[in-house]
Amino acid sequence: MSPSKPPEETPQQQDMSKKKTSPNTVIPELEMDAVPESKDSPLHTEEDLSAAPPSSQEVTASEQIAIIDADDIALASLPETHPPSQTPPSPRPKIRHFLQNIFEVSALYDLEEWPNVSHELYLKAREELRIRVDTVYNFMKHKGFNWEKRSSFRIFGETLLQLLWIDWSDPEAKHTATHEVLSQLSKRPQAILDYDQLYCTPDSAERRRDLVLTHHALADKKVLFIGDDDLGSVVLAPHFPGEIHMLDLDQRLLQFVQEEAPNVHRHEVNLILSGIPAPLHKYFDAVFLDPHWEYSGAWMFLNKAIYALSEHPDARIYLSFCPVHLEYQPGQMTRFWKRLASLGMMCEQVIPAFNLYSLDEADIPEFRALIDEYLPQLESSFANALREIPFAFSNMYVLKRIPGHRPHKIRSFFFNWWHSA
Incomplete structure (x- = not known):
């Protein structure tokens, strides 16, 4: 992301x-x-x-x-892509x-x-x-x-x-991905900035997989990846006994998942212009998403995740999000949590810097070209050294439904109508 x-x-x-x-x-x-x-x-x-x-x-x-x-x-x-x-x-x-x-x-x-x-x-x-x-x-x-x-x-x-x-x-090799995950992701298509894609590192994808296996590894459980450019469904598929779904509009990724993990249910959906298919309403025990890192972009996809989340007490949303985009805007973080509570959701856990995203030019050539537009040249060796930062990061927010929450019937009706297909 x-x-x-x-x-x-x-x-x-x-x-x-x-x-x-x-x-x-x-x-x-x-x-x-x-x-x-x-x-x-x-x-x-x-x-x-x-x-x-x-x-x-x-x-x-x-x-x-x-x-x-x-x-x-x-x-x-689709713009021209490059070899992985x-x-x-x-x-x-x-x-x-x-x-x-x-x-x-x-x-x-x-x-x-x-x-x-x-x-x-x-x-x-x-x-x-x-x-x-x-x-x-x-x-x-x-x-x-x-x-x-x-x-x-x-x-x-x-x-x-x-x-x-x-x-x-943790100065040891905490962030070393296994050979299995490296092999699974070695042939994935190049990220496309026009789709707001910035792939997480293989070790980050592996940590996401381990979250599912720790809390949801039962045959009757169902997992959804909303926008699966990080290919979490592919990494999870060999180990998960339950049902896996992924939603995306990138046909390259849909084809890749079909080839590498044919047991994953694939849905070609443009969530900007459409909603979640109605049969998937309150269907999933775990929903993963890594949305746009700003207020409106995050809610565009988080609303869909809430729509798809089961009402089972153990159902969770796993939101990967960089908080810096909200923390330095007055009132934005407070507004974010208030809106979450109004929808009957609460944050159970925050895992800082859970995900890393490569900014290497070989991984995403267009992003490095944009740095000159993002960051001005200054006569400071510190500021210019900072331009060479190799990774972005995001926290993992574990969200769940508030026990006993009773949504307003009319508001709930329109919420479900708006976010379904």
Whole structure:
């Protein structure tokens, strides 16, 4: 699943973004990376540039990121695809290399033994990197960069902190996929950004499979994958005794699933223009989805998942979602949880950074080409090193129906009518 366009601006944010700076402008005032002369120096903090004067340069409308609207996605023709890449068994080496580069440009010399460092050093490093992210963000704000570009940088910064935690908290090969899963996914079609596809890593797909096998591995259980670009149905099929369904509009994926896992029930459905087939209403014990990472996109698919979820007490929705897109918009996260409760749903568990998504050019060439539009060039080795981040992440939200919830009859009728086919 790929990150959707950054959140829309509020009126207050639009006022703050009237002055904009060209994304290719090098900012001489951003001198943030003075490196101490000695490796014995303590953790180094960047100079606070929050008082920097705003830029007078303007950005043209053509410099805004072009993101295809939902309706355009539904009608877009398939672009040219590329041969699949040889996915490594573990994302760990790329994470380690990226972090070592960040430590070097940030002059964090106390971390030479990373990840085998003390808890105190980890906390100091996290605080130092957070200060750097906040400093660049505030600099962009005062320079007049629009909300879209500031939000994009914030997402990259928060992803850095998640990768830091992953690598320090479990430095062993936690994220190594099995040969079976690597073989299953080795021939999958290239991701298509027009469909908002950004494949999770094989180890992430394996962890999703293990969730099902831990909680739902009975012959009478039924599992649904809403938008199965990560091919969770294929990974699950050899091990699950119950019934597996997948919904997608990408005919390449439907054909791939038919060839690799013929026992999976396939449904060609465009959920943007249509709903869940009526026979699948309240049919599934587990529903997996990895929707657009912004408010309206998430609900477009989450509503369908609720429609398809069984009323059995053990039925669960497994939502993969990056919270950064909501956390930095005032009131959006509160609004999200209130709406969930109004539909009779609650969050049972949050598993941080459960999923990783490769941003390697070999896996998704178009995405790297968009980074120049997402993130401006700055005269900061830290900010530019951050552009090379190898993975995106999302949390796993485990949702269930609220026990004893009684929905409003009229509201429930229209909800079911709207989200069925």
